[in-house]
Amino acid sequence: xxxxxxxxxxxxxxxxxxxxxxxxxxxxxxxxxxxxxxxxxxxxxxxxxxxxxxxxxxxxxxxxxxxxxxxxxxxxxxxxxxxxxxxxxxxxxxxxxxxxxxxxxxxxxxxxxxxxxxxxxxxxxxxxxxxxxxxxxxxxxxxxxxxxxxxxxxxxxxxxxxxxxxxxxxxxxxxxxxxxxxxxxxxxxxxxxxxxxxxxxxxxxxxxxxxxxxxxxxxxxxxxxxxxxxxxxxxxxxxxxxxxxxxxxxxxxxxxxxxxxxxxxxxxxxxxxxxxxxxxxxxxxxxxxxxxxxxxxxxxxxxxxxxxxxxxxxxxxxxxxxxxxxxxxxxxxxxxxxxxxxxxxxxxxxxxxxxxxxxxxxxxxxxxxxxxxxxxxxxxxxxxxxxxxxxxxxxxxxxxxxxxxxxxxx
Amino acid sequence: xxxxxxxxxxxxxxxxxxxxxxxxxxxxxxxxxxxxxxxxxxxxxxxxxxxxxxxxxxxxxxxxxxxxxxxxxxxxxxxxxxxxxxxxxxxxxxxxxxxxxxxxxxxxxxxxxxxxxxxxxxxxxxxxxxxxxxxxxxxxxxxxxxxxxxxxxxxxxxxxxxxxxxxxxxxxxxxxxxxxxxxxxxxxxxxxxxxxxxxxxxxxxxxxxxxxxxxxxxxxxxxxxxxxxxxxxxxxxxxxxxxxxxxxxxxxxxxxxxxxxxxxxxxxxxxxxxxxxxxxxxxxxxxxxxxxxxxxxxxxxxxxxxxxxxxxxxxxxxxxxxxxxxxxxxxxxxxxxxxxxxxxxxxxxxxxxxxxxxxxxxxxxxxxxxxxxxxxxxxxxxxxxxxxxxxxxxxxxxxxxxxxxxxxxxxxxxxxxxxxxxxxxxxxxxxxxxxxxxxxxxxxxxxxxxxxxxxxxxxxxxxxxxxxxxxxxxxxxxxxxxxxxxxxxxxxxxxxxxxxxxxxx
Numbered sequence: 001x002x003x004x005x006x007x008x009x010x011x012x013x014x015x016x017x018x019x020x021x022x023x024x025x026x027x028x029x030x031x032x033x034x035x036x037x038x039x040x041x042x043x044x045x046x047x048x049x050x051x052x053x054x055x056x057x058x059x060x061x062x063x064x065x066x067x068x069x070x071x072x073x074x075x076x077x078x079x080x081x082x083x084x085x086x087x088x089x090x091x092x093x094x095x096x097x098x099x100x101x102x103x104x105x106x107x108x109x110x111x112x113x114x115x116x117x118x119x120x121x122x123x124x125x126x127x128x129x130x131x132x133x134x135x136x137x138x139x140x141x142x143x144x145x146x147x148x149x150x151x152x153x154x155x156x157x158x159x160x161x162x163x164x165x166x167x168x169x170x171x172x173x174x175x176x177x178x179x180x181x182x183x184x185x186x187x188x189x190x191x192x193x194x195x196x197x198x199x200x201x202x203x204x205x206x207x208x209x210x211x212x213x214x215x216x217x218x219x220x221x222x223x224x225x226x227x228x229x230x231x232x233x234x235x236x237x238x239x240x241x242x243x244x245x246x247x248x249x250x251x252x253x254x255x256x257x258x259x260x261x262x263x264x265x266x267x268x269x270x271x272x273x274x275x276x277x278x279x280x281x282x283x284x285x286x287x288x289x290x291x292x293x294x295x296x297x298x299x300x301x302x303x304x305x306x307x308x309x310x311x312x313x314x315x316x317x318x319x320x321x322x323x324x325x326x327x328x329x330x331x332x333x334x335x336x337x338x339x340x341x342x343x344x345x346x347x348x349x350x351x352x353x354x355x356x357x358x359x360x361x362x363x364x365x366x367x368x369x370x371x372x373x374x375x376x377x378x379x380x381x382x383x384x385x386x387x388x389x390x391x392x393x394x395x396x397x398x399x400x401x402x403x404x405x406x407x408x409x410x
Numbered sequence: 411x412x413x414x415x416x417x418x419x420x421x422x423x424x425x426x427x428x429x430x431x432x433x434x435x436x437x438x439x440x441x442x443x444x445x446x447x448x449x450x451x452x453x454x455x456x457x458x459x460x461x462x463x464x465x466x467x468x469x470x471x472x473x474x475x476x477x478x479x480x481x482x483x484x485x486x487x488x489x490x491x492x493x494x495x496x497x498x499x500x501x502x503x504x505x506x507x508x509x510x511x512x513x514x515x516x517x518x519x520x521x522x523x524x525x526x527x528x529x530x531x532x533x534x535x536x537x538x539x540x541x542x543x544x545x546x547x548x549x550x551x552x553x554x555x556x557x558x559x560x561x562x563x564x565x566x567x568x569x570x571x572x573x574x575x576x577x578x579x580x581x582x583x584x585x586x587x588x589x590x591x592x593x594x595x596x597x598x599x600x601x602x603x604x605x606x607x608x609x610x611x612x613x614x615x616x617x618x619x620x621x622x623x624x625x626x627x628x629x630x631x632x633x634x635x636x637x638x639x640x641x642x643x644x645x646x647x648x649x650x651x652x653x654x655x656x657x658x659x660x661x662x663x664x665x666x667x668x669x670x671x672x673x674x675x676x677x678x679x680x681x682x683x684x685x686x687x688x689x690x691x692x693x694x695x696x697x698x699x700x701x702x703x704x705x706x707x708x709x710x711x712x713x714x715x716x717x718x719x720x721x722x723x724x725x726x727x728x729x730x731x732x733x734x735x736x737x738x739x740x741x742x743x744x745x746x747x748x749x750x751x752x753x754x755x756x757x758x759x760x761x762x763x764x765x766x767x768x769x770x771x772x773x774x775x776x777x778x779x780x781x782x783x784x785x786x787x788x789x790x791x792x793x794x795x796x797x798x799x800x801x802x803x804x805x806x807x808x809x810x811x812x813x814x815x816x817x818x819x820x821x822x823x824x825x826x827x828x829x830x831x832x833x834x835x836x837x838x839x840x841x842x843x844x845x846x847x848x849x850x851x852x853x854x855x856x857x858x859x860x861x862x863x864x865x866x867x868x869x870x871x872x873x874x875x876x877x878x879x880x881x882x883x884x885x886x887x888x889x890x891x892x893x894x895x896x897x898x899x900x901x902x903x904x905x906x907x908x909x910x911x912x913x914x915x
Contacts, residue, residue: 015753023765164892165885166845168852172872173885181875189875298909344758351760352849356872366761367853370768378765385758393756 008397012390019386020095020379021088027375028084034104035074037373078104091379100380105372110380113365120192121350121361127277128284129342132292135285137335140296145323147301159290167287168352174279175356187279190358193261194272203275206268210239210256211248220247239263280357287353292335299331306330333404340396343388415473426469431461471731474821481826494905501901504894508715515712522705524605526558526597533592549595559613559690562597569594604692604702606709606862611700614688618700619870619877623692630675639679641670695879698870703879707887709862715891717778718843724782725839726832729789734828736790737797738820744794755787760849767855774857781846788839789832796828834906837899841892848888864888 075081079090094101100110143152165173178187188194197203213227213236221227224244230236237256238244256263261272303309304327312322350363358364362381369377415422434457482488496502519539520527527539531548538558545556550564575581576589588594604610614620616636621628633639646654646669648662655678661669673679681687694703732751736744766772766780800806801824809823850856851865864884871881 011749011752014749015756018753019757019762023762026766026769160893160896161889163841163896165889166849168849169868169885169888172868172881176871176875176878176881179875182878302909351764352852355853367764370764370855382758382761382765385761386756389758390756 005394005398008394012394015390016383016386017092020092020383023382024088024091024379025084027379028080028087034078034373034375035071035080037104038074038078095383100383101376103369103374103377105369105374105377110376113377114362114380114384117360117362117365120359121354121363124277124280124353124359124361125284125350128281129288131281132285132288133335136289136292137296137332140293141300141323141328143293143297144300144304147297155293159293162286163290165286166352167283167285168356170286171279171283171353171356174282178279188276190276190356192273192276192359193269194264194276195260196258197260197264198258203264203268203272206265206271207256207259208239208241208263208265209253210237210242210245210259210263211252211254212237215248215252216244217247220244280353280359283353283356292338295334296331299334300327303327303331333400336403337396337400340394340399341392343392343395344385415470422473423465423469426472427461427465430464430468431457434460434464474817475730475825478821478825478829481822482829485826491905494908495901498901498904501897501899501904504897505901508891508894508898511711512715515708515715518708518712519600521600522602522604522606522708523600524558524603524608524705525555526561526599528598529558529561530593530596532588532595558597558599559603562599565595565597602705604690604705606705607701607860609700610692610696610702613690614692614696614700615685618696619698619874619880620688620692620696620700621877622695622879623688623690625695625879626677627675629688630677633681633685634671634674638682638685639670639674640682641679645669694883695877697867697880698874703867703883706862706867707864707883710864710867710884711887711891713774713857713862714844714847714864714888715840717774717847718840721778721781721785721843722836722839724778725786726789726836728782728786730793730825730832732786733790733793734797734820734825737794738801738816738824740798740801748794751787751790754784757784759784760846763846763850764853764855767850771858774861777847777850777857781843789835792831792835793828796831797824800824800827830906834899834903837895837902841895841899844888844892844895848884 072081079087082090091101098111100114102108103110103113106113139155143155146152175187175189176182178184179189180186194201194203197207212234213221213230214234216227216238221244224242227238227244237259238248239256239259239262241262261269264272300323304323306327309322309327312326313319317326350359350361351367352363353359354361354363355367362384365377366381366385368374369381435454495505514521519525523539525539527537529536529538529543529548536543543555545552545554548556548561550556550561572581572585572588572594575585581589610620611618615638616629616632621632623629645666646662648659651657651662652659655673657673657676657678661672664672670679692702692704694707696702697706732747736747736751763780763784766783767777770776770780772780806819806823809819814823847856847863848865848868851863852869853865854869856865857863864887867880867884871877871884874880
């Protein structure tokens with residue numbers, strides 16, 4: 001038993017190396033990599049400056065030519081001066097020290113970028129995950145209990161529909177229907193929070209009090225770094241959370257004429273985020289709705305046909321007791337083990353959903369890094385995603401053992 | 411099949427070699443061999459060597475696999491299950507519909523295309539569908555291939571003019587030639603005369619995406635947005651509104667821009683001079699490059715389904731062979747290779763495919779290859795488990811006792827009994843395949859640019875939320891296809907892998 005899990009942990013090492021090595025190699029051997037991109041940027045800059053400078057003969061000559069020396073420098077910067085296995089070894093060594101390198105496009109450590117995006121993805125993924133469990137389990141149970149009834153057939157229609165339309169496709173469709181493009185305008189077009197709340201919007205009633213910067217005493221303005229540089233003090237406002245708000249004369253306190261997410265009251269912020277999460281979370285749920293409901297139903301149906309259920313009925317237990325106390329607990333096993341895959345599930349579907357709803361999370365970062373050929377970020381995300389998947393696999397095995405004592409891995 | 415193959419080994423090998431070589435030679439430029447070298451001889455030599463290898467190693471195996479499948483499909487068990495499947499009406503009819511549509515879609519060029527099927531010009535009938543024709547060869551001006559739709563109109567006009575000249579007696583030598591020998595010119599267009607990759611910007615007014623031709627309201631919107639309505643100089647008062655435009659008098663109180671907008675959208679204003687209302691019949695409108703959406707939908711259906719079937723077929727081939735070997739031989743080999751499969755399947759599927767696709771910028775075959783590379787593992791587990799179970803049964807022991815060799819036992823005895831999961835998983839794998847292609851196309855990592863695809867259209871729709879036809883068309887097409895396939899899957903599972911639930915109450 002223990003040896004099984006130790007083996008599983010040891011197996012993570014070759015798996016991890018295999019995945020990253022494969023992708024690392026591909027990024028090295030295919031044209032259009034960072035060195036070529038840098039050359040392209042350089043050439044563009046050269047030709048632009050050439051045009052700006054009137055195109056003297058000397059600059060025209062150098063245009064588009066990269067000296068040998070510069071090429072070596074570029075290769076050195078991007079780590080292309082060494083053979084790929086050597087470069088991979090260096091990269092791996094850095095990864096082991098939790099150094100994922102620096103992003104080419106953001107010029108920031110990859111690790112910081114990922115850590116910054118993680119909470120958003122987790123909030124969306126986790127909400128969707130919990131919601132789908134809390135919808136699919138009761139529905140599956142009820143379908144199994146009422147197998148063959150009108151309710152079962154009726155809900156099966158929804159299951160078929162949900163299975164035939166991928167979550168993110170439904171997202172695009174719903175955005176078109178509800179996002180104000182062609183029909184209704186009741187949901188935001190994307191993002192995580194409102195960027196502009198005007199008196200027209202419904203959230204305006206939750207906006208904080210505040211005041212004009214020009215109404216603040218000059219001494220107070222000088223105290224705060226962020227207020228000092230404001231030129232148009234008449235049209236700039238502070239909200240009640242700003243440290244300078246206390247210095248504002250009481251009669252000058254007004255309701256802010258417009259604002260953004262951070263100008264809302266606590267409850268308003270909650271509503272704002274909820275309003276933005278509505279459609280994406282619906283898509284997350286839709287993505288796993290069909291398979292999870294059917295899994296729950298089939299699993300319970302299977303258990304209801306078992307001998308121990310017959311015995312339970314035979315000794316005179318009520319149907320309710322038999323189903324909920326005996327059969328249900330056993331039939332939850334396949335779903336419970338799915339909890340282990342939660343990590344990767346939260347991220348797996350998210351590339352598409354985050355793209356559709358423009359949620360600035362982990363998946364969108366991965367997508368954009370691919371578009372920009374920002375290989376350090378791409379590989380960093382691959383590292384995190386594969387680690388999560390590997391750990392998820394082990395956790396799901398572990399859960400299997402804990403929940404179902406009959407199972408013994410060897 | 412295997413016996414036939416053994417008896418006529420030379421003949422079969424020769425045929426197989428030729429087929430392999432033809433396929434490989436055709437595929438060489440597609441899978442990137444061409445990029446290695448610009449020398450055509452190298453390409454030929456590589457494909458010859460590969461074809462020879464494939465003939466030696468693959469043909470006997472394929473003959474054996476063919477045997478197992480034919481045994482599987484002719485077994486009484488299969489026939490019983492097939493009868494069961496046929497009795498499940500919903501799944502069976504879905505199956506018939508999908509197969510019919512898929513077969514029909516291979517003739518899509520004859521039904522939905524911007525190129526004429528036959529053209530008759532100066533007495534000669536020419537089959538033009540698959541060949542590049544010069545406009546000048548058909549008496550048109552300009553370079554490049556002719557616009558056949560325009561050509562059809564021009565021919566009609568020329569024919570009537572010629573008839574007129576003949577009637578009036580002013581006919582030229584050519585006209586008489588036409589009348590006596592050649593007969594009228596004509597163009598035979600497909601049923602729906604627009605192609606999937608053909609931009610219709612010259613034929614339709616306004617900027618793309620163009621609304622469906624029948625959506626008059628959306629067209630008025632488009633015309634108004636581009637200020638193509640004739641706006642009267644003065645704002646009409648209540649009386650003129652009522653008399654001239656038969657519009658409600660209350661509109662008179664509106665601002666001038668609002669009033670004109672209302673009038674234009676109600677269809678009360680004339681179009682500017684030179685602006686023609688949309689011609690033709692685009693039942694689903696056009697996309698953001700002015701290509702007909704319906705044509706792209708149909709060709710997209712063919713590509714999606716072909717892609718899904720092909721990837722799954724190849725994944726299954728690899729998965730089945732691998733699983734069979736693992737299950738049959740077991741032991742150290744099994745343990746080692748299973749670790750390998752495990753490592754391979756621990757990859758984050760979508761992201762790895764995205765990385766590969768974004769870097770390689772693949773064509774159809776490369777994309778199939780990439781997907782197969784990360785998709786074949788699933789079937790291995792099932793086949794391995796089936797083989798492990800079947801291996802210990804008496805009939806295998808009996809086959810061993812009479813001296814069958816391993817390949818006979820694997821292909822002839824066990825495999826036909828282990829194919830049930832393959833059949834019952836296939837429809838769901840097809841659904842997953844279509845889903846992956848649409849997702850990749852949507853993200854822009856799928857098939858290269860002008861290829862008609864549902865995902866690309868969805869991506870366009872996301873950028874044009876005010877043009878509902880761009881989103882509704884692919885969503886509905888995809889939904890219906892996946893729904894039909896999932897009905898098939900449900901019925902096949904019911905027929906092939908029935909779960910008997912016993913209930914007490």
